[in-house]
Amino acid sequence: GQQVMQIPQYQHVQEGEDFTTYCNSSTTLSNIQWYKQRPGGHPVFLIQLVKSGEVKKQKRLTFQFGEAKKNSSLHITATQTTDVGTYFCAGSTSGTYKYIFGTGTRLKVLA
Amino acid sequence: NAGVTQTPKFQVLKTGQSMTLQCAQDMNHNSMYWYRQDPGMGLRLIYYSASEGTTDKGEVPNGYNVSRLNKREFSLRLESAAPSQTSVYFCASTSGRRLSGNTIYFGEGSWLTVV
DSSP states (O other), rough: OOOEEEOOSEEETTTTEEEEEEEEEESSSSSEEEEEEEHHHHHHHEEEOOOOEEEEETTTTTEEEESSSSSSEESSOOGGGGEEEEEEEEOOOTTTHHHHHHHEEEEEEEO | OEEEEEOEEEEOEEEEEEEOEEEESOOOOSSSEEEEEEEETEEEEEESSSSOOOOOOOOOOOTTTEEOOSSSEEEESSSSGGGGGOOOEEEEOOOGGGGGGOEEEOOEEEEEEEE
């Protein structure tokens, strides 16, 4: 079955440092989404990527979808304490809304 | 607009007991999900319902049953709870329509402990 892995599992950074999490799927995806979950909260949608090679930016966050539509990355520039949380990717295969989530990357930002 | 509402928020069960987690959404969404989240394991799909009357197994369906009662409601039942089912359970939904976007909206979570 479809599997989605993320690395790293944990990342501690000093405030102001950059952060990147990588997402890899065992199957080709029709689209990929990214979510953020604050401690004790529920996942909240950040963005969706659909096209091969697509790059989208949201302020300090940059999202990429690989050319083969099997991998993706989220890069945060100059982290802030408000970036603390777990970041998940979620992918679905063509023709379905059945989303499989990645294992997540927990980000801690040290002030 | 409540979004996705799930109950109960907290529950303690004894091994072998049964219970049903209730979920309802008021966004007229077609697709609904049940995920479980364990520390360090991310979100794992238990069951998925593409539309009213249909359900599909996810990654970890064993020990669970679901019912898509109508378009709004999607319940998750544990027939004989086991300690391995101690987890946080999230219900979620998305429009499931091609031109409507696929944002998945989550409920607040249900913390279930099986002793």
